[in-house]
Amino acid sequence: MxxxxxxxxxxxxxxxxxxxxxxxxxxxxxxxxxxxxxxxxxxxxxxxxxxxxxxxxxxxxxxxxxxxxxxxxxxxxxxxxxxxxxxxxxxxxxxxxxxxxxxxxxxxxxxxxxxxxxxxxxxxxxxxxxxxxxxxxxxxxxxxxxxxxxxxxxxxxxxxxxDYFFAGGYQAIDVWCATDQIRAAPGGTGAAKCAGNYAGSLSAKAEALANGCQEVLWLDAAEHRWVEELGAMNFFCVGRGENGTDQLITPGLSGTILAGNTRDSLLTLAAGLGLDVVQRPVSVDELTAADGRVTEAFACGTAASVVPIGAVTTPSGRARIGDGRPGKVTTRLRDELAAVQYRQQADPYGWMHAVDMG
The missing domain is CATH 3.30.470.10 (Aminotransferase class 4, branched-chain amino acid transferase, N-terminal domain)
Known part of the structure; x- marks a missing residue:
């Protein structure tokens, strides 16, 4: 090595x-x-x-x-x-x-x-x-x-x-809402995994760190209202549906959001677990509302797997998500994904590609 x-x-x-x-x-x-x-x-x-x-x-x-x-x-x-x-x-x-x-x-x-x-x-x-x-x-x-x-x-x-992408391991992180910078715009390269997308995010990451946060919550380019991604990861949250049950919510894919493999895998696992899965826009106001409409939030990607979000900080203040700790839905999805990846349970989707050691 x-x-x-x-x-x-x-x-x-x-x-x-x-x-x-x-x-x-x-x-x-x-x-x-x-x-x-x-x-x-x-x-x-x-x-x-x-x-x-x-x-x-x-x-x-x-x-x-x-x-x-x-x-x-x-x-x-x-x-x-x-x-x-x-x-x-x-x-x-x-x-x-x-x-x-x-x-x-x-x-x-x-x-x-x-x-x-x-x-x-x-x-x-x-x-x-x-x-x-x-x-x-x-x-x-x-x-x-x-x-x-x-x-x-x-x-x-x-x-x-x-091992862990974040030094603290599996624990909730605080995120900084970027209100004056954007990650991607319609017609741009947001759906491509190219180096320039990451270079353009680094000043906002530095701003997040300066405000005591670990990552950046990116909003849309037009209204600076709708959540798109979290750092270089896809965003999910858990909210209460009309019938009082949990809904797993994530923004739908567009030309400004990367089609994450982990995102797609979690959507499949969630449906298999009987969770109510919804792809729709999520506003930063909904995410940070004092009425607790959102009970959990997390980000996901290959490098970090599943990362709970404990709080969102905007220029107007800090809003805690749920009790600020990893939620039960977040943790269950993380554990289910890891069980498939480490082949501790069956792989009904054929996701694991065995390497022939010759």
């Missing part, structure tokens, strides 16, 4: 304590290059290390860079499986298409991920809540300052042993 700077570290894949997120990297990566004349070169497994790029590489100047995030989970019998990698591969194609980049064949994406997992299987941590996070990405590497789609690209997959 290597550190974030590429040097060796004594940590082994079996170390359970404090892996953090995206700090340590496994010894290998997979790479391929694309040109109009040759298409994609065969995948190559190489040592994890620095990339050689021209200072004129177009990704550095015009932001042609897309990525994905998925995980390989260990099972009690020692086997490894990727969670819904085909969904990631499909979304990778859509992101590349939006940024005028070449499409990577789905089977090539799957093969690349499997190769990294096989090569670095010994590095997969097996402590509670731990997994191997994979980061496939594509960047424009043609050296040119012309403003146009590049004619040369690099695709790579790197891997990082991880």
């Amino acid at each position: 290597t550190t974030a700077t590429g040097g060796p570290t004594a940590r082994t894949g079996s170390d359970a304590p404090a892996l953090g997120f995206g700090v340590h990297f496994t010894p290998h990566m997979v790479v391929s290059r694309w040109t109009p004349a040759g298409g994609w070169t065969p995948l190559e497994l190489v040592p994890h290390g620095p990339l050689s790029l021209s200072p004129a590489a177009m990704a550095l100047h015009y932001g042609q860079a897309v990525f994905e995030g998925l995980k390989a989970y260990p099972a009690a019998d020692g086997s490894l499986a990727l969670f819904r990698p085909r969904a990631n591969a499909d979304r990778f194609v859509l992101s590349a298409r939006r940024l005028a980049m070449p499409e990577l064949p789905v089977e090539m994406f799957l093969d690349a991920c499997e190769r990294v997992v096989r090569a670095d299987a010994a590095e997969v941590p097996r402590g509670h809540g731990q997994s191997l996070y994979l980061r496939p990405f594509m960047v424009a590497v043609e050296p040119s300052l012309g403003v146009r789609p590049a004619q040369e690209y690099l695709f790579a997959v790197i891997a990082s042993p991880v």
Whole structure:
């Protein structure tokens, strides 16, 4: 395993304590290059290390860079499986298409991920809540300052042993409502997983931290009223339906909201558990209303899984969600998802993609 700077570290894949997120990297990566004349070169497994790029590489100047995030989970019998990698591969194609980049064949994406997992299987941590996070990405590497789609690209997959995305583990976080910044607008790149979306969110993240919060609650671009995402994650809340039962509510997908694989999985699990699932707009006023219409809220994504929201802070004050702690619906969905991912219960949806260790 290597550190974030590429040097060796004594940590082994079996170390359970404090892996953090995206700090340590496994010894290998997979790479391929694309040109109009040759298409994609065969995948190559190489040592994890620095990339050689021209200072004129177009990704550095015009932001042609897309990525994905998925995980390989260990099972009690020692086997490894990727969670819904085909969904990631499909979304990778859509992101590349939006940024005028070449499409990577789905089977090539799957093969690349499997190769990294096989090569670095010994590095997969097996402590509670731990997994191997994979980061496939594509960047424009043609050296040119012309403003146009590049004619040369690099695709790579790197891997990082991880545990909890937030240092505190599974506990409720406070979030800052961004009222004067937006994450995405109609017609933009909100539905693509591209680097520029994240760069544009960082000043609001710094503002959140300065206000004692861990993440940013993003509102819509037109009215600054409707909740869209939470940081780089999808948003859910639990409210009381007309008949007094719990409703699981999430904003419907649009061109400004990323179609999250974890979001889709939770919707499926919730329906299977008999929860009343509703996709509709949620206003920040509804979320923070003093009448307690919203009893729970959480965010979800590959990196963090399910993250409870304990309070929402706006420029006018702080509103606690429920009792400020992880709610029962939130925790049940998190536990059900983890049970499938770690293969502690049946996988009726065929989500787990077993890695053939050869």
